Amino acid sequence: MAFDPSALVLSAVAEIRSLVGGERIISAVSGGVDSATATAIAWRAVGNSLHAVFLDTGFMREGEPEEVVSEFRKIGINVEIVRVSDRFYRSLSGISDPEEKRKVFRREFYSVLSSLARERGCKFLLQGTIAPDWIETKGGIKTQHNVLEQIGIDPEREFGFRVLEPLKDLYKDQVRVVAHYLGLDYFARRQPFPGPGLLVRVPGALDLDRLRVLRRATSLVERYLQAYSTQCLASVFSGIKGSAKTPIGDGQILSEGATGVMGDSRAFGAVISLPLEAYRRETVQELSPFMADNGITRVLVKLIEKGEGYAVVIRAVLTEDFMTADVPMIERDVLMDLANKIAEIDGVGSVHYDITPKPPATIEFE
Ligand code: XMP
Numbered sequence: 001m002a003f004d005p006s007a008l009v010l011s012a013v014a015e016i017r018s019l020v021g022g023e024r025i026i027s028a029v030s031g032g033v034d035s036a037t038a039t040a041i042a043w044r045a046v047g048n049s050l051h052a053v054f055l056d057t058g059f060m061r062e063g064e065p066e067e068v069v070s071e072f073r074k075i076g077i078n079v080e081i082v083r084v085s086d087r088f089y090r091s092l093s094g095i096s097d098p099e100e101k102r103k104v105f106r107r108e109f110y111s112v113l114s115s116l117a118r119e120r121g122c123k124f125l126l127q128g129t130i131a132p133d134w135i136e137t138k139g140g141i142k143t144q145h146n147v148l149e150q151i152g153i154d155p156e157r158e159f160g161f162r163v164l165e166p167l168k169d170l171y172k173d174q175v176r177v178v179a180h181y182l183g184l185d186y187f188a189r190r191q192p193f194p195g196p197g198l199l200v201r202v203p204g205a206l207d208l209d210r211l212r213v214l215r216r217a218t219s220l221v222e223r224y225l226q227a228y229s230t231q232c233l234a235s236v237f238s239g240i241k242g243s244a245k246t247p248i249g250d251g252q253i254l255s256e257g258a259t260g261v262m263g264d265s266r267a268f269g270a271v272i273s274l275p276l277e278a279y280r281r282e283t284v285q286e287l288s289p290f291m292a293d294n295g296i297t298r299v300l301v302k303l304i305e306k307g308e309g310y311a312v313v314i315r316a317v318l319t320e321d322f323m324t325a326d327v328p329m330i331e332r333d334v335l336m337d338l339a340n341k342i343a344e345i346d347g348v349g350s351v352h353y354d355i356t357p358k359p360p361a362t363i364e365f366e
Contacts, residue, residue, distance in 0.1 A: 013045040020045075023122070024123065026120060026126070027126040043076075051120050138151060203256035216342075229317055229318055232314075236310050239310060246272065252302070258365040262360070300353060303351045311351075314352065325358040
């Protein structure tokens with residue numbers, strides 16, 4: 001039977017009303033379609049008893065908090081921006097393991113929400129958790145920041161609120177259908193952005209200067225490559241740490257590693273950049289035995305090398321379900337125009353394009 005958004009909204013509204021009674025709900029919106037849809041449903045259910053907040057964790061894109069709040073205002077929902085970047089930066093300082101970074105992010109996220117809920121008198125937390133979030137977290141594939149009960153955490157005991165997850169059995173395409181049904185076109189159109197935001201695009205230990213470069217590079221990538229991809233992003237590595245011979249020519253190894261997928265689990269490996277001649281659809285396939293033997297999860301091609309400095313990686317993917325993804329073979333001229341703009345950012349030493357599909361790479365870098 002075809003998915004019916006009106007039935008889902010009706011039953012979710014009824015369920016929220018019966019669960020919360022007259023209590024207040026806090027909702028953390030991210031600007032993504034999942035939390036926006038959950039929030040719009042809860043708004044229908046309880047109106048002003050819903051208190052929406054946007055946590056500015058310090059890992060948002062340029063102008064993002066203000067833009068998201070203004071889009072919510074257009075649909076009649078007020079959102080409070082809560083600036084908490086300092087405490088996120090402090091807690092994450094010196095942590096380089098990708099899963100550990102995600103776990104620290106999650107801990108800070110909920111501890112901020114727990115204090116806010118208490119201060120604002122909210123007994124419930126509304127989340128936009130969808131099926132892949134808890135499936136991947138439970139399966140040990142990657143820790144999503146918004147999963148609690150499904151991994152045995154009792155939110156009431158730990159944080160003082162009960163959790164409402166009206167979308168927890170849905171997949172992304174179904175959420176988009178519900179979003180359009182509710183008139184949330186701006187949110188349904190936005191490309192996915194991970195909960196921990198730009199944190200997972202600064203590989204290794206957090207570095208605020210790399211984060212500054214990343215914010216600028218992300219804006220440029222989105223401006224240039226949105227039309228060519230389902231999702232496009234940037235990542236900023238400290239630089240290049242060495243060279244390596246491969247069966248199809250010499251490459252450079254980036255200073256940090258990045259995640260990939262092996263079978264059903266997440267793997268962590270090295271990132272290699274090849275000369276631009278390797279920019280062909282077949283390259284990764286040809287290199288795959290070498291990658292497996294040498295623990296390499298990503299293959300890039302180098303667009304520009306200025307000298308010492310950060311290595312910025314551009315990533316664009318085409319995907320239906322985000323479980324697998326292809327890399328679009330974007331014309332070189334477009335990539336070079338974008339790379340030249342990125343190279344103007346202070347501190348950038350080289351710019352690369354990631355040509356690895358998922359698998360063997362993941363979409364994000366951590
Ligand atoms: P990966 O990197 O696993 O990404 O290939 C698949 C899709 O999921 C998004 N993503 C996340 N979304 N919280 C989210 O809400 C997260 O922690 C998270 N990590 C990855 C990613 O942007 C891509 O669309």
